[in-house]
Amino acid sequence: MLGEYRIEGRRAAEIAASVERAVGAGGLEPGQLLPPMRELATELGVNPNTVASAYRILRERGVIETDGRRGSRVRSKPATTGREYARMDVPEGVRNVASGNPDPALLPSLAKAFTAAAERADREPVLYGDALVEPELARIARAELDADGVPEGPLAVAAGSLDAVERVLAVHLKPGDTVAVEDPGWGSLLDLVPALGLRTAPVRVDDEGPLPDDVRRALESGARALIVTDRAQNPTGAAVTATRARALRAVLRDHPEILLIEDDHGHGIVDLPLHPLAGPTRHWAFVRSVAKAYGPDLRLAVLTGDPVTVDRVTGRHRLGPGWLSRITQRAVVGLWTDDTHDTRAVAAAYRTRRDLLINALAQRGIEAHGRSGLNVWIPVPDETAAVARLLHAGWAVAPGARFRMNAPAGIRVTVSTLGPEAAASLADAVADTFRRPWASPV
Numbered sequence: 493m494l495g496e497y498r499i500e501g502r503r504a505a506e507i508a509a510s511v512e513r514a515v516g517a518g519g520l521e522p523g524q525l526l527p528p529m530r531e532l533a534t535e536l537g538v539n540p541n542t543v544a545s546a547y548r549i550l551r552e553r554g555v556i557e558t559d560g561r562r563g564s565r566v567r568s569k570p571a572t573t574g575r576e577y578a579r580m581d582v583p584e585g586v587r588n589v590a591s592g593n594p595d596p597a598l599l600p601s602l603a604k605a606f607t608a609a610a611e612r613a614d615r616e617p618v619l620y621g622d623a624l625v626e627p628e629l630a631r632i633a634r635a636e637l638d639a640d641g642v643p644e645g646p647l648a649v650a651a652g653s654l655d656a657v658e659r660v661l662a663v664h665l666k667p668g669d670t671v672a673v674e675d676p677g678w679g680s681l682l683d684l685v686p687a688l689g690l691r692t693a694p695v696r697v698d699d700e701g702p703l704p705d706d707v708r709r710a711l712e713s714g715a716r717a718l719i720v721t722d723r724a725q726n727p728t729g730a731a732v733t734a735t736r737a738r739a740l741r742a743v744l745r746d747h748p749e750i751l752l753i754e755d756d757h758g759h760g761i762v763d764l765p766l767h768p769l770a771g772p773t774r775h776w777a778f779v780r781s782v783a784k785a786y787g788p789d790l791r792l793a794v795l796t797g798d799p800v801t802v803d804r805v806t807g808r809h810r811l812g813p814g815w816l817s818r819i820t821q822r823a824v825v826g827l828w829t830d831d832t833h834d835t836r837a838v839a840a841a842y843r844t845r846r847d848l849l850i851n852a853l854a855q856r857g858i859e860a861h862g863r864s865g866l867n868v869w870i871p872v873p874d875e876t877a878a879v880a881r882l883l884h885a886g887w888a889v890a891p892g893a894r895f896r897m898n899a900p901a902g903i904r905v906t907v908s909t910l911g912p913e914a915a916a917s918l919a920d921a922v923a924d925t926f927r928r929p930w931a932s933p934v
Contacts, residue, residue: 507546525565554686609822610819637794645798657753702718727892729863729864756778758784761842790824846907885924
């Protein structure tokens with residue numbers, strides 16, 4: 493069952509650490525079944541309750557998952573697994589449309605903004621006890637949030653969208669609580685939730701966002717939080733419409749005690765209007781990242797929400813990192829106020845590239861989705877076959893399994909660098925995979 497690896501320890505913490513070390517080093521692989529608790533207890537000479545406690549620790553840390561009588565196994569993407577285990581290796585000569593990255597050519601130059609921010613830091617160094625949020629960044633961010641109809645609330649900054657979401661979940665929920673999440677949805681978020689010891693309740697998504705009936709069922713079943721991507725949903729490109737927002741707010745009004753988290757990471761690369769959901773619930777958070785529009789390495793997201801939520805997040809942040817570099821914050825201000833970077837033109841470029849692929853696929857009789865953002869979602873009968881066939885044809889696409897729980901199979905294509913000729917070529921390759929029987933050997 494465990495091959496060459498032997499679990500060790502006498503106390504629950506020691507047993508859990510032994511398993512966690514093995515997963516991180518690759519000695520235990522994703523999906524590998526662990527010994528039944530009584531069997532391991534006998535082998536280690538400990539009480540079965542000790543092993544049960546160890547397995548509980550591992551579940552709460554997102555290392556393993558338990559499925560009743562089927563036993564416990566290492567999660568498909570455990571929190572302790574190194575990034576190299578999850579990386580997709582793209583062979584030489586294969587076009588990579590699986591990355592989810594923005595087009596580097598559409599990102600602004602960082603040199604001028606960081607030079608100015610560093611020079612100011614020399615003149616006015618930020619010291620312990622200074623403000624956590626750059627005043628000008630707060631002013632600009634708040635003005636844009638007001639213009640988009642996001643409710644008034646205090647501001648904080650975090651190291652990207654996922655960091656902000658993690659901090660909000662951590663200050664409100666406890667291990668064992670359930671979070672309603674989009675399905676298909678952002679793969680990193682689907683890994684983060686169980687890594688925090690939380691349970692996921694999948695909510696189906698169409699082009700207009702989460703389905704209200706699914707959200708209602710999840711909340712009525714006891715979900716304590718709901719996470720929604722307002723625009724540029726990853727992987728489907730969904731964007732919440734005005735009609736869908738009204739329907740979702742009506743559901744939320746019946747559950748004012750739940751925590752609502754909205755992710756607007758598409759700000760700056762999307763030309764569709766924002767329709768925020770915040771308002772009906774007592775606790776809420778709205779996150780807006782600069783990664784897609786200005787550069788993933790900036791690691792900055794603005795967070796607003798109700799005073800209790802933001803105060804808790806800020807307090808925990810002070811106890812850890814303290815603050816997000818004010819040099820980085822000032823550089824982002826410089827990027828926001830630089831007239832040479834036209835976010836409307838960037839959004840239009842991504843829209844054109846999505847439409848090129850979606851239209852090319854439609855001409856070949858293939859359904860695809862992508863109202864906003866960097867990605868197009870293509871439903872397929874067999875992900876493994878589709879990925880393998882496209883790889884053989886010279887295209888690396890992302891398998892839908894990274895992004896879904898109960899949703900039907902699909903593949904994700906990142907269109908950020910696709911031109912007309914490439915879009916047509918990729919559409920031909922996709923069409924060819926559909927012409928071949930899915931049950932035949934690949």
